[in-house]
Amino acid sequence: MAVEVHVIKSDTKPTWCPGCGDFGILNATLKAVQATQLDPKDLVVVSGIGCSSNLPHFLRSYGFHGIHGRVMPVATGIRLANPDLTVIATGGDGDGYGIGLGHFIHAMRRNFDLTYIVMNNEIYGLTTGQASPTSEKGMVTKSTPWGSIEWPVNPIALALSAGASYISRGFSGDPKQMATLIEGGLRHKGFALVDVFSPCVTYNKVNTYPFFRERVYKLEDEDHDTSDLLAAYEKAHEWGERIPIGLFYRVDKATYEEEEPALSRGPLVKQPLGLSQEQAEALIQEFR
Amino acid sequence: MAVEVHVIKSDTKPTWCPGCGDFGILNATLKAVQATQLDPKDLVVVSGIGCSSNLPHFLRSYGFHGIHGRVMPVATGIRLANPDLTVIATGGDGDGYGIGLGHFIHAMRRNFDLTYIVMNNEIYGLTTGQASPTSEKGMVTKSTPWGSIEWPVNPIALALSAGASYISRGFSGDPKQMATLIEGGLRHKGFALVDVFSPCVTYNKVNTYPFFRERVYKLEDEDHDTSDLLAAYEKAHEWGERIPIGLFYRVDKATYEEEEPALSRGPLVKQPLGLSQEQAEALIQEFR
Amino acid sequence: MPEGDVAIRIGGAAGDGVTSTGEVYAIACARSGLHVTTYESYQSVIRGGHVWFQIRAANEKRYSQGDTFQLLIGLDQQTLDVHAPLLSAPGGVIHDNDRHDLDEGILPEGVQSLPVPAQAISMDVSGKPLMQNVATLGALAHHVGLDLKVLHGSLAKMFGRKGEEIVKLNETVAERGYRHAAKQHKPFEFALRPNGEGRLLMSGHESLCLGALAGGVKLVAQYPMTPASGIMHWMAAHAKDYGVLVKQTEDELAAMNLVIGANFAGARAMTATSGGGYALMVEATGLAGMTETPAVIVEAQRVGPSTGLPTKTEQGDLQMVFGASQGDFPRIILAPRSPEECYEAAWRAFNLAESYQCPVFILTDLYLGEMWRTVEPPDFQVPIIRGLVAEDGGEGYRRYEITESGVSPRAFPGQAGLMFIAGSDEHDEKGELISDIRAGLPEYVDTRTRMMEKRMRKLETALNEMKPPELWGPEDADLTIVSWGSTQAAVRDALEILKGTGITANSLEFFDLWPLRVDEARRALEAASETLMVEGNYTGQFHRLLRAETGIALGHALRKYDGEPFYPREIVAKAEEVLRGR
Amino acid sequence: MPEGDVAIRIGGAAGDGVTSTGEVYAIACARSGLHVTTYESYQSVIRGGHVWFQIRAANEKRYSQGDTFQLLIGLDQQTLDVHAPLLSAPGGVIHDNDRHDLDEGILPEGVQSLPVPAQAISMDVSGKPLMQNVATLGALAHHVGLDLKVLHGSLAKMFGRKGEEIVKLNETVAERGYRHAAKQHKPFEFALRPNGEGRLLMSGHESLCLGALAGGVKLVAQYPMTPASGIMHWMAAHAKDYGVLVKQTEDELAAMNLVIGANFAGARAMTATSGGGYALMVEATGLAGMTETPAVIVEAQRVGPSTGLPTKTEQGDLQMVFGASQGDFPRIILAPRSPEECYEAAWRAFNLAESYQCPVFILTDLYLGEMWRTVEPPDFQVPIIRGLVAEDGGEGYRRYEITESGVSPRAFPGQAGLMFIAGSDEHDEKGELISDIRAGLPEYVDTRTRMMEKRMRKLETALNEMKPPELWGPEDADLTIVSWGSTQAAVRDALEILKGTGITANSLEFFDLWPLRVDEARRALEAASETLMVEGNYTGQFHRLLRAETGIALGHALRKYDGEPFYPREIVAKAEEVLRGR
Numbered sequence A, B: 001m002a003v004e005v006h007v008i009k010s011d012t013k014p015t016w017c018p019g020c021g022d023f024g025i026l027n028a029t030l031k032a033v034q035a036t037q038l039d040p041k042d043l044v045v046v047s048g049i050g051c052s053s054n055l056p057h058f059l060r061s062y063g064f065h066g067i068h069g070r071v072m073p074v075a076t077g078i079r080l081a082n083p084d085l086t087v088i089a090t091g092g093d094g095d096g097y098g099i100g101l102g103h104f105i106h107a108m109r110r111n112f113d114l115t116y117i118v119m120n121n122e123i124y125g126l127t128t129g130q131a132s133p134t135s136e137k138g139m140v141t142k143s144t145p146w147g148s149i150e151w152p153v154n155p156i157a158l159a160l161s162a163g164a165s166y167i168s169r170g171f172s173g174d175p176k177q178m179a180t181l182i183e184g185g186l187r188h189k190g191f192a193l194v195d196v197f198s199p200c201v202t203y204n205k206v207n208t209y210p211f212f213r214e215r216v217y218k219l220e221d222e223d224h225d226t227s228d229l230l231a232a233y234e235k236a237h238e239w240g241e242r243i244p245i246g247l248f249y250r251v252d253k254a255t256y257e258e259e260e261p262a263l264s265r266g267p268l269v270k271q272p273l274g275l276s277q278e279q280a281e282a283l284i285q286e287f288r
Numbered sequence C, D: 001m002p003e004g005d006v007a008i009r010i011g012g013a014a015g016d017g018v019t020s021t022g023e024v025y026a027i028a029c030a031r032s033g034l035h036v037t038t039y040e041s042y043q044s045v046i047r048g049g050h051v052w053f054q055i056r057a058a059n060e061k062r063y064s065q066g067d068t069f070q071l072l073i074g075l076d077q078q079t080l081d082v083h084a085p086l087l088s089a090p091g092g093v094i095h096d097n098d099r100h101d102l103d104e105g106i107l108p109e110g111v112q113s114l115p116v117p118a119q120a121i122s123m124d125v126s127g128k129p130l131m132q133n134v135a136t137l138g139a140l141a142h143h144v145g146l147d148l149k150v151l152h153g154s155l156a157k158m159f160g161r162k163g164e165e166i167v168k169l170n171e172t173v174a175e176r177g178y179r180h181a182a183k184q185h186k187p188f189e190f191a192l193r194p195n196g197e198g199r200l201l202m203s204g205h206e207s208l209c210l211g212a213l214a215g216g217v218k219l220v221a222q223y224p225m226t227p228a229s230g231i232m233h234w235m236a237a238h239a240k241d242y243g244v245l246v247k248q249t250e251d252e253l254a255a256m257n258l259v260i261g262a263n264f265a266g267a268r269a270m271t272a273t274s275g276g277g278y279a280l281m282v283e284a285t286g287l288a289g290m291t292e293t294p295a296v297i298v299e300a301q302r303v304g305p306s307t308g309l310p311t312k313t314e315q316g317d318l319q320m321v322f323g324a325s326q327g328d329f330p331r332i333i334l335a336p337r338s339p340e341e342c343y344e345a346a347w348r349a350f351n352l353a354e355s356y357q358c359p360v361f362i363l364t365d366l367y368l369g370e371m372w373r374t375v376e377p378p379d380f381q382v383p384i385i386r387g388l389v390a391e392d393g394g395e396g397y398r399r400y401e402i403t404e405s406g407v408s409p410r411a412f413p414g415q416a417g418l419m420f421i422a423g424s425d426e427h428d429e430k431g432e433l434i435s436d437i438r439a440g441l442p443e444y445v446d447t448r449t450r451m452m453e454k455r456m457r458k459l460e461t462a463l464n465e466m467k468p469p470e471l472w473g474p475e476d477a478d479l480t481i482v483s484w485g486s487t488q489a490a491v492r493d494a495l496e497i498l499k500g501t502g503i504t505a506n507s508l509e510f511f512d513l514w515p516l517r518v519d520e521a522r523r524a525l526e527a528a529s530e531t532l533m534v535e536g537n538y539t540g541q542f543h544r545l546l547r548a549e550t551g552i553a554l555g556h557a558l559r560k561y562d563g564e565p566f567y568p569r570e571i572v573a574k575a576e577e578v579l580r581g582r
């Protein structure tokens, strides 16, 4: 069965501001899902809270639109209960790299098999424009009227040091590359990060489309070895005049789901409930 | 006034198991504090919960023994209220790299001026031996009777990617080097991490004193450039036969406290409370 | 609404400038010496959602946004369609009929169409359509009988920082709108009496911020969350001038623990959040309780459960705040009823927190926090009470000394000779742990009991500073309407309306919720001939608390949980139903 | 204690093997057909702290650890000094006088010194001092009249996995201790009647784990915390054989959200924690409430506030659990009274969670969770009720359909044609948000109200499955003792004691706490001539709830907050005081 984009797209119209970078991400996601020919009934899109986190409503798949910062554990719970499902986790930079940072790193080191798309607009959009963990130093926002005095997090470097097995960055201004990166993430076995520069046209007057257009270049256009950890670190720390997008790093390693003994019999949701007679008797013996 | 170790040492006897690595850390800390000739009334030792987090009780300074995983925000609050105080934050690997991981990374990118000593025993001690975020893959614990299936966090690599300005690792079996590292941290302006291999003799039968003695070598004995970020990453990822201890990386950069405008008039705790007549009148004007 | 009491409503899409338009009008009314109250309805979406803003101005003090409105400014078609049918006569709809169609068939009798070529005026004056709202504002000023000069002043205040030229253009546009309206219609006979004695206009949360400054706040640690974010924004904007350190943390867990650290070190520090954020502070609330560290927490309620309706109001978090954190420890809960009381609650909270060394909550809500109201100028000379503090170098200092009041002397890091460890484990008077090698030994079982009793005694001591409920209105009444916090607004206005119906009612208002003045509460309830509890949540969270404490079940309940504030007439209707039922 | 009812106490330093020694004895008693109950007191320290373990064995069913103990095994000097004076006669102190000094002057009359050369025996048999406890165990077996063979069997069970040789050595050491005691003293006349019909011995939390397995648990996500860690350990050890996925998460926030994700996907999943950990689950509890996702949460209470006394017991978290999370939503709270009831609570919790699609709490505590008790073999054929589930491919599926019961049909990811989004924002029947461009519009204001009422109706429906309080003892009594959860143990034993005092008392026991069967509760309270509420916290958290719901203030209260469980005689004393006061 060929799955067309219109099948995966829901009737609910996105409520993002006109021009918001998140539109590009939605489109790229739809394209990537279509490219994998995944049946949408087997897809679950999980998010936190933020403008970006409304995304699940715009796909006709299963979705869980949870609470702020907890997208990783919810997504993990779904994967562990039923690894037959494909899980896309998504949300904003505040959601994933701010309040959710701990879960993010722990999920990566465990190498759960899911794809995490972060709509990184370097700002808190839904709460009307405060500094986010990726806001640049000096940035003026509602919460930093004299300029932020914090260095931003570096999601790519963190992902490298946390052991994620597929680490990439896209840009809403280049939906084609982004679709490829997301598709790559979906096909990758293990934790796939797709960090996306997604301009907030309403609250971020610094990191705009032109800002990125002037600076981004594609890793695939240079001689970058995606299996070289140190090279990836070097690229991850590049910022300023030239900012790399594309695939930074990829490695094959066992996923959590593969190594979890309880999943060796298949998805938990397909196991019988309760105890067999023999099991019950064996248990009773322990207490005699 | 020369401050002697016995002045800084409290009468409360540590309740750690005989042989616990944390004794070495306590001693090294006492030595480092003494070396800086800090008046203990100006020192605050802050911790979370765990065997390790009992440490504040064993110093005769101010201390705050808070809740599990929240040592960083409490320590930050103290620093921001009164930057005249020296703050040592401390606790276990579970406390700092598990439940507290998000705070840890955010504190580093902000470069608060404090010293964080993590008593890393690769296990949850106080809760009687479950896997910790630094437990090695395959490790058998009460919570992983068939061996842990998670890759451990790499605190040094995380600290590098988060932007900490002083990043080091010690070993309880080498209290002298450790004292030097802690003293360096105390003297450093900015966030100083001292991760310490601190064997739990009761619950961790893998990462024992002999385990580390066989493997550790000192960075200062090799030709390691502590100002070279990529070199530091390379060392951070070294594990197995040879494990580096010592100072991985150091850089000078502005601290949060230096950049915070509200602190330009001096510590908050020394400012008058309430509003002056002029301030009150200016405020009222805003609402007319 | 009676004469001299007019509400207007402005509606449009998010981004249409509804808020700024309403704000200029509200300022103009306040500057004209009128009493102003407002309510803004908005959505959890950044652009394109539907926003409307109701502003009530009256000669006498009013509390709520009012039940009806007489004039509507429709900035988009949706506003005309949805709100025009709700108008009260006499009144009118100000709209730009070049841009939208007002279906006059939907207008109630006595409500007129009052078209203004707002866009044309803006284009004409400035070459851009941006100032069309201001043209409608000019028309509005005429219709309600405001002085054009006052409107100009308000525009200058609003747009002053954009430069003189912009202000001038705005003034011209406003004037054109005013003149257009003047030609079309004479002012409505609303009998508003502008008197030139300007009033202060502020929101509940602005007032709270002022109170916090007056009370010596030094540090505000917060994570953004509607409707508490405004507190952070206001504080950040004032941080430099007033020496307040504003820290946006990585989450609410950090904010609360940071506030505890700062208070431990001796700085008056607070946090503000809404329900979902407070949920993340629950564990640290107990930490403040156990270590006896002051902490001020503003919990600005919005609609739950969970993310709920983030831009809508509710009084649904009392139960969470009351029960927050494991075990028992003293906490204090203030629920200011009005913007004025937010001011007082803020400085009192710091005094109470330091006097009783415990967490103090200020329970506001979206409605109260964001409503603007004209207030009397606050008194900035507020008492600063730091509670019991130890002298430097005291021998044998015991941080957690067992005292009759339950309060023990604090020491601050940096003080000589008073070093101690504040611990979340149970401890003895000196602060030494009794959870490890002492736990369960007979002597320390007793220590635990005594420490627990010492801490809990603080609540009894604090009770003396808590205020009993206020009875407003006649002592003898057919009906006593009971409320807490912000619901006061609608209740007080309902009493005014009830006066005209032959029903005598009074209002029993709770605002210092915990520790509760149970004796006074019981007496007041027992004295009532019939009671009606009005609160903004499903299960009657305060009702339950009152019953648990007094044993008295209130006769009737009116509860609302649809996200909207109470309207006086809802209460009037319920009161009539209750009394008819007798 | 009456005849045929003996408690022994073993004390020593952490690491001395107090727990394993006690466990072997408890197993031996259970295997002898006696009724066993235990209580272990330990400290929050890994080595060197003081630990003692009380094990009561009786011919008849008993509930609590008992007030007194007749025999003491002192493995260190501190135990002899602290516990020997507390013994009851007839009785004795088993100790190794080569290693410690028992001051006979501190012994109560009728209590004897019963020295055993335990270390010497161990050295002699095994060349190491390690088995000295086992020598004292042998002596103990003789003194209470246990069969040596049964003791051997229990040792084999305990040490079996260390190999036959170790078992043999242990048996020999035990026998030597037994023989030594036999030469020294004839068995006490405790009149225990070992009858050879072995009983099952398990802790409250083990029983709970069994119930969860029987109820189809598939995933357990947990972060370590005393006293809930044991559940994770037990589950992890059984994970492979019983197909349970055990995930130790990075914190409790993750555990709860993970459980919600797993339940959303269709797996029965639970978490377990204590108060401080649950505090971190508060926000996600509301998420489960709003998205109508089942979730089972074991909240194993310990002493608060904050870190408190981590190894001690309290019933102090009811208020937190009851009020957890912003806004109102349905939740169910079960508080099992006994290890037996933990089993039932666990499988019922899963059925209730899926039937009503809401969070279900099992409120245990350290005392109940860790006490071992002999139980009847549980019935493993428990009903599995998964609630309303939609059929694949239904047209126009509405996940949150408004129904009379409040329950709407669930769908699981992977089901064809039923795709929907579960959202924490308020939503309509289909699950679409009404918080953004629909919020505040009249139609959706109404939708909110109806969704809220739909969800809350589930509580009314669920009430039918909740059990009313149980009245134990005579219907007519001078005094009704009211309790909830684990306090049953001491109350029931107190009733036995009261029988001998001429006071007739009964016990009104609450265990299905919410939704509360208010009618039955009120009737029972009204029928009581005098009431005494007994609960393990400072403020009377359940007392408050009962009063809020029924309006009835209980006559008297006995509260404990020192970390120790209730002892029957404390209740007896209070009962006598209450009735004397009449």
Ligand SMILES: Cc1ncc(C[n+]2csc(CCOP(=O)(O)OP(=O)(O)O)c2C)c(N)n1
Pocket (backbone or CB within 6 Å): A049, A050, A051, A052, A053, A067, A068, A091, A092, A093, A094, A095, A096, A119, A121, A123, A124, A125, A126, A127, A132, C223, C224, C225, C226, C252, C276, C277, C280, C307
């Ligand atoms: C616990 C909690 N704290 C705060 C909030 C308020 N809040 C909603 S969205 C958001 C941040 C949005 O920023 P981001 O995640 O970057 O998403 P964006 O809107 O920029 O796409 C916050 C702080 C919340 N919903 N829950």
Ligand SMILES: Cc1ncc(C[n+]2csc(CCOP(=O)(O)OP(=O)(O)O)c2C)c(N)n1
Pocket (backbone or CB within 6 Å): B049, B050, B051, B052, B053, B067, B068, B091, B092, B093, B094, B095, B096, B119, B121, B123, B124, B125, B126, B127, B132, D223, D224, D225, D226, D252, D276, D277, D280, D307
């Ligand atoms: C919120 C919360 N969850 C769980 C616990 C239980 N707990 C106490 S210490 C600890 C972990 C200890 O490990 P670590 O931090 O590595 O310290 P160590 O004992 O190994 O020194 C845990 C999980 C707690 N106190 N609070």
Ligand code: SF4
Pocket (backbone or CB within 6 Å): A015, A016, A017, A019, A020, A021, A022, A051, A052, A121, A125, A126, A199, A200, A201, A202, A203, C046, C047
């Ligand atoms: S506020 Fe920013 S992030 Fe949110 S929808 Fe608008 S443009 Fe996008």
Ligand code: SF4
Pocket (backbone or CB within 6 Å): B015, B016, B017, B019, B020, B021, B022, B051, B052, B121, B125, B126, B199, B200, B201, B202, B203, D046, D047
């Ligand atoms: S359990 Fe481990 S970490 Fe804790 S005191 Fe003992 S040796 Fe140290």
Ligand SMILES: [Mg+2]
Pocket (backbone or CB within 6 Å): A050, A092, A093, A094, A119, A120, A121, A122, A123, A124, A125, A132
């Ligand atoms: Mg963002």
Ligand SMILES: [Mg+2]
Pocket (backbone or CB within 6 Å): B050, B092, B093, B094, B119, B120, B121, B122, B123, B124, B125, B132
């Ligand atoms: Mg550890």
